[in-house]
Amino acid sequence: MSVVASFTRAHYDVLLAVRQPQPDYGEEVLVDSGEAFVFHRLAMQDLAAALRDRHDCIVLEGLREDVLPALQAIRHAGHETPVIVLGHDDLGWGLEAFDQGAQDVLEGATVDAALLARSIRYGVQRQRAELSARELREGRLQQAEQARLERGLIPVPLLRSGDVRCGAAYRAGGRRRLLGGDFFDVVELADGSVRVVIGDVCGHGPDEAALGVALRVAWRSLVLAGAEPDATLAALDTVFAAERHRPGFATVCDATIAPDRRSLEVRLAGHPPPLLLAGPALEAGTAPAGPPLGSQRRTTPIPMSRWILPEAWTMLFYTDGLFEVRQRDGDRLWPEGLGELAAQLAPAWGDLDGWAAKVVAEVEALADAPLTDDIALLVVAYRATP
């Protein structure tokens, strides 16, 4: 309706279902306060089919026996379009119509046009406000759920000695800050050895996050129960296979720091090795990787590498979201680039959490676009106590 569009500020599409339609009503438009309400008239019995199309409002005109079943049909169809009722009898059933979801009930034919316009306008606005409020509510619930899962993914390290410290940084991925399945944990055992794990369940979302929490808790339980690294990884593989809801895999790096802090055993199930900083220098450390958890090519045990550690060191355990970042020149950062970046920032023994956050912030600054993957960085450092 070009006239309507050129003369009015807003245009509402209104589905009008009536008891007895006459053929050829032609075009029908209500104009009020500079706004137009264009009616699409049809018989009440044709309403169900018309609900497939989107309209700003539905007006039902007729008797109780026509209107109440139509309201029920709209509700059962899960339609959220506001409904205004124009009743044609004494309207003693008005409350029933409200109970069935009507936004307003007016007396048809004798109702003032401005009142009908206002009723439709308010109905539409009220519905929009309710949808916004619901989205806000759902967003808050999702945030709370994410916070719960995040707490499960990021534990409080169990460290007893003062010579080993750790810090961590975690970012949920994407603009919506969706949780993924990155997890990590640190446990110091009675013999003084420190066990470290970091892992990454492929995919994003609450299912993957819950699986990450399950793997972390299983790992901590196994370690506290005295399970050796090989047995721990084998059990994690079993847990992963039992708990996953769909095909997928998880990568894990399991590391054991000797009680004297001068050696490290590393086992990699499809995960990149840790980065080792001796003072400000990056020391290259390599380790053969076995297949990830959930792989059909499972071999037992996962290959183990032993690293000799310097007198003081800082180790970075990380997930792929941190090094697969594409930089502005088009190249990915890769673990080597991450290590060089971390070395330039000089680890801060007194504030490893802050330093980890700084490393992540630097990586984000290098990226050519907002990071879509979740990222986890665990920093474990050793300084001999005086």
Place this chain on the structure above:
Amino acid sequence: MTASSTADGAADSDGADLTEPLVLELFLGGRSRRGVETERLLRRIIAERGGDGSQLEVIDVFDAPERAEAAGVLATPTLIRRSPGPPVRVIGGLDDARLFLALLDLPDEPPDDEERP
């Protein structure tokens, strides 16, 4: 439906031949000032057509509810253009005579101020 007529003013884009007599029905809910003004405006438009058979019927829905029901009137005021061309109905809109007339493809120049009722 569009507001503009063709160059010779004979027909609009919905196929209505505007040289044909106008047949209008105005449904009002009682006698309001706006209703009276609109009725006068429409009668003036018909008068200006020089007795070509155009006609306006004014129906008060409180006096003749059966007419309103038969015509499927939703609310008042409602103006139905029965002819020429396909039916068109405009509900409300009396506050803006220009829009009101444009929607009905009626001449879009309201009467001179001194001649307004």
